[in-house]
Amino acid sequence: MSSHVQPTANPGQRKPVTLHSLRAMHARREKITMLTAYDATFARLADESGLDTLLVGDSLGMLLQGHSSTLPVTLAEMAYHTRCVARGLQHGGAAWLIADLPFGSYQQGPSQAMASAEMLMQAGAQMVKLEGGGWTAETTRFLVERGVPVCAHLGLTPQSVHALGGYRVQGRDADGAAVLRRQAKELADAGAAMMVLELMPTEVAAAVQADSPGLMTIGIGAGPDTAGQVLVMHDMLGATRGRLPRFVRNFMLEGGSIGDAMRRYVAAVKDGTFPDRVAHAYSAD
Template identity: 60%
Template structure:
């Protein structure tokens, strides 16, 4: 069965390719950064055309693509394959790819080899999970020309050690540890950090303390430099109970259940617009 090439139905205004300096400039002038996950060329092209700034090839593909109960079974080969697919679809968006569980923890050299595989597949930045213990690895990668996105708070690859999907940093000691981890990662050269399931006030503190490290929130309130959601969640395809921090962007807020929904392309555009306008997340509805 043949299919049409991956092309936008309507040619969008051509955006200049985004880079780390341009993303930093956006944050400096107060423009929020809109990030979504993607796993193939078609959705990546659609997001890019809709104005999404960054595309994350997340190891969440284990859950939403492979049907696994966690991200742990995802391999480096899986990540490289999906990164290559997404790279074929993007035009201007900055492309970040997850280092999967078991591909970077043993040593900085292991992390470098894994990062090279993802960069050769088309990634422009790699993401790894964990706090200060990963600072040496971050520094090793950055010194070798590999941009790094860190990930703090709820780190899905460590979900068993954390006791499940719970908000992190609620008590004073845990908050202090998160701030210390963020400082160590910023000092090591992490250019970006995902803050997942972190109290809004704490995420805002980390953002203000480290203006050179772009904070991307998911369940971390509106005080970060940008926001990220898993594509399937924001399209209303969440399996089971929808997390508090998720909004279904195929539905207009307050619309009746029988009202026509938005198309996928419209949902991506609405997400990007609402993140940039500060309409999403709503602290009362989506924050902790």
């Protein structure tokens, strides 16, 4: 069975989102919106719904491949899905495209990271994301100096789930919070333009943003004080089975279509009604 529907131009004819325009949004305190995307069809829907950025996440390992973690996902698979999403943005698409460097594709050092980033950017990514702090600052600096925009990722880092003892809130005690703040500052100083802050107390995420005002922090389970928000597309559409984290809001319950749900998500992030400071966030207590 095949589809013969011809692609149409972006109805809103948005200007392409760039790193410069994202920084301008951040400077004027306009919230940045992000969703995961893994294929051309959903990428196009998300783009037409006004998403500023799309993330080809290694979460595809669990959502598309049925794994119990992101660890089995390969670089070749990430490049494949990045190409799919990039094709969905070819006809008038505007969203900025980020792709995850999967586990094992950058841990050996800057040169390996550069080769992996090259593969993803040739597939259509405009920025790559890597997880963790400490040693990743050197890799971040190496990539940025060679023209690769970098999104860092701190807090709950799924590629380190076994070392972290499971999917749990990070930085709840003073020592843990101090480590996250130090690592975030190191990554920002190394040139990371954006940083996903996952599953950490609201006050810790707010402190990370305050420590590096020019850094575009993107929260997921990190409260409302970040520069923007990201959710896994399947979660916010109510398609994920099982118990969802408290920071997820099912926007399909409010909208009659996938596109409408995405537009409601964009609007809620932009106007500050999502995430809720109590219902969708964690404290250090």
